[in-house]
Structure formats: structure tokens, C-alpha cells
Amino acid sequence: MTEPRDSGASPQGPTTEAVVDLAAIAHNTELLAGRARGALMAVVKADGFGHGMVQVARTALAHGASALGVTSCAEALELRAAGITAPVLSWLHAAHEDFGPALRAGIELSASSSEHLAGIAASAERTGAVASVHLKADTGLSRNGAAMHDWPELVAGARGFEERGLLSVTGLWSHLTHADQPRHPGTAVQMRVFDQAVAHAREAGLRPMLCHLANSAATLALPGSHYDLVRVGIGLYGVEPVRGETFGLSPAMSLRSHVINVKRVPGGTGVSYGHDYTTGRDCTLALVPLGYADGVPRSAAGRAQVWIGGVRRPIAGRVAMDQFVVDVGEGEVGLGDEVVVLGNGARGEPTVAEWAGWAGTNPHEILTGIGGRVPRRHVRESPVRARGRELFCA
């Protein structure tokens, strides 16, 4: 009668796990790709924001993404090792890494400085592969990317390496500072700077095929910033990225556990380290085996709630490394009862966005903070499997 693949219930019965709904990832990819004026890159860095990099990549590629974005060559090579042949861009490196393995695997690399470019060219020369490079401009984030006063030198250097046959500049790109606030004037300023950087590169003889600037928020709210490709991260995972607006994204992550101890205590009982919490009257306390080592933020104590037996209940006292206590009041709670720490909110479970609010952080940090010892279980995998390059060369 029940369909375990779709129900989300673990076939092993109560357990602690992060359940990742691949149908939600598929839905979100389609929604975002439908909004993008050009191509869509699925950003799967940090283990797919904690959702499982390879599973997310395959799902996104089967539902409208044509490229993948990661921060490191190690991540990119892991995608290749899983048999994924789609274009992959990696963008955060030391200048003189050995880029040889990435180049042999056809990974595209970002360069933000002449030193990075020289490092990539040296690896290309050693390897005998032509590097495909995206030059990154700093248009206002003051993080990675070449400052505008260094851009002409970076462009000229790239042109020189192109003439030597060591690399080909296939992309120009930058990153927005205020995309989550669509009316912020900073975005228009950044776009003007980016346009100037692109114009300069073309005048200097570069022929990049892909210009890209937009993240998830800009994909949804700033169509003028799309250029040839958008890079979507948080939206893929179902978190609404634009302040105060909803676009129909569906949260994919659900962090679940179960009650492993139950006790009645009198009013006035101190709970957890330091007794920050004292019970108001007689109540039932339930113990849950998840703690800050698993990504339940310690800073959310005093505000955070979890979902048990169809009701939200407050976390009582400090979150410990491996466990927290819930005050279930007069609620009926038994050993093995399911506890949903976060979910898609459909049944009233707390969402990632709520947790981010309770912890004073962003949803990205909550998702990527879900610890390595929490097993991931992927459900509702699409029957359409990514077949590789032929999917997006049409």
C-alpha cells in the first residue's frame, strides 16, 4: 500500500538521516531553467550544499541544467569519476596548483589574476591540453576576481597564452553583491562595470562564448543580469533567495531523527548544560540524538522548534554536540517517534529558512552545516537519467 521511495519513510524504521527529495531538485531546476534567458549552471559545490553532489548534479542535468559549478578541482574530478561528462567550471584555486588532472578531465578553470593564469598555462604546457578559462572580474564584491585596474593586464596575458596555444578564454564572469535585494542600486553599477570588462576583453581580441553574472536570486528577480548563463545554487535546493518574495521553489532537504529517551519531570527542572532552560510545570522531555556536530546550530537555542507527532515543540536548553532535549509538555510521545528537525514545511515542520532566522545565519550555512555523520538518503529519483553531453549540445 505504501510506496517507500515516495513516502520519505526510511525502510529501516526510525533512524537519523537527511532525506533528499530529488523530485524537488528536478522541479526547482526546471523552474529556474524556465526563468533563465540563457543556459543554466547548477552549482553543486560543498557536496551540493549538503545534499549529495553527484545525485544533485545528475538530477539537475536531467532537468534543464547544461553545466555544473564547483569551487575546487577535487570536487570537479569527483564529478568526472562518477561518470558525469557535462561541462564543469571550477573557480577557487591557489595560483600554482597542479591543474594537470583537471585539464586532462576537461574541467574549465576560472582565473582571477595573472598569477593564476600563469599557473594554468604552466599546467597546460606540461599536460599538453588546451585549458578552457573563464576570466573573473571583481565588479564590487572585493573577493575573488581581478580588480578593474588589473583587468587589462589579465586580458592581455590571456590573449598571449591563447596565441601560444596553451589556453582558450571561453568565459568572462563576475558575482553580484546584492542580488537578494532586486532594487538595490549596486547591481546596476556592477553590471556597468561588467559590461566594460567584457567590452575591453573583446577589443583586446578575446572571443568568450559565455558571459555570466547571475546567481539564484538574480535568475529569479533580475532578468537583465542573465547574459549567456546563470549560476544557481540555493534555489536548486528549494530555498527562496529573494527577500520577501516566493517563486514556487520546493525545499529538498529534510533532517529527521527519532526520540531515544522520554521522561516526566516536575516543574522547575533545569535542562541541559548550564540550566539555561527550566521547565515551567510538570512536563515530558524527549531526547533526540542530533547535535551541533550534526549541524543543529547551538545559537538557535531558545528559539528553535522541532516537529514531533504533528506538533511543533521547543528545544529545551542548550543544544549539545550530539543531542538535544525537547519539551513536549503534556504531549503523547514515545520511544522511536519521528522528529523532523527541518523539512519542506508542508506539514508544518520548520523550514531551513526558519532555522536560519533562529540561528542568525543564512539558509546556505544551515544546509552545508549538516554534518558528515548524518547519512543522506535520496528519494524520488527521476526515471530520466542524465546521459551526458548529448543532453545539452542540441
Ligand SMILES: *Cc1c(COP(=O)(O)O)cnc(C)c1O
Ligand atoms: C555559490 C555561488 C553561486 C550560487 O549562488 P546562489 O546564491 O546559491 O545561487 C554562484 N556563483 C558563485 C561564484 C558562487 O560562489
